[in-house]
Amino acid sequence: MPKIIRDEEIYQAVMQVVSERGYAGATTKQMAEAANVSEVTLFRKYHNKLQLIKQAIAALVAQTDFEAATQYTCDITADLLRVVQAYQDSAVKHGQLIFIMLSELPRYPELVDLLDIPFEIYTSIGNLFAKYQSEGILRQEHPLHAVAALLGPLMYSAMLSGALPGHSIPPLNLENHVAVFLEGRRGER
Numbered sequence: 001m002p003k004i005i006r007d008e009e010i011y012q013a014v015m016q017v018v019s020e021r022g023y024a025g026a027t028t029k030q031m032a033e034a035a036n037v038s039e040v041t042l043f044r045k046y047h048n049k050l051q052l053i054k055q056a057i058a059a060l061v062a063q064t065d066f067e068a069a070t071q072y073t074c075d076i077t078a079d080l081l082r083v084v085q086a087y088q089d090s091a092v093k094h095g096q097l098i099f100i101m102l103s104e105l106p107r108y109p110e111l112v113d114l115l116d117i118p119f120e121i122y123t124s125i126g127n128l129f130a131k132y133q134s135e136g137i138l139r140q141e142h143p144l145h146a147v148a149a150l151l152g153p154l155m156y157s158a159m160l161s162g163a164l165p166g167h168s169i170p171p172l173n174l175e176n177h178v179a180v181f182l183e184g185r186r187g188e189r
Helices: 007-025 028-035 039-046 049-064 076-104 109-134 143-163 174-185
Strands: none
Touching: 007 028, 007 049, 007 076, 028 039, 028 049, 039 049, 049 076, 049 109, 076 109, 076 143, 076 174, 109 143, 143 174
């Protein structure tokens, strides 16, 4: 009886190996061993390392449901709290993988395609900001700059936690973070 290959298990193994070894240091052999499958199976199913990692990142994003997190509801506080909660949940689970991909991008330009999905999320959050800006609830600035200001502290905390695993870095109080963000960016309405 052939072994059932579960993509989710393979994706978890891929994320673990790449997070530990980086893109260049991670081999498909190591990924296969971590997933408890043969390397040939990985090549048959995913074709190459880059494609496998791209599919793993797509699965990671699908788990978080950023589409729901970026829905406009007329309640900016609730909307932004939902965005930062989804981002923090994702960063805690898989942030190290994205940071490694970003750091290795200058040496491996083929990785740029891996950032398409995270950039789509970033853009959808920017679209949410643009809606509130058009209503005068948020001040006018480039929406992607506002996204960076909202998510930047979360990214920094996640990076430090990943880089310094032995140190206790307290999580941000998300309600307070959103309140402070909004205090400095309220529109004239």
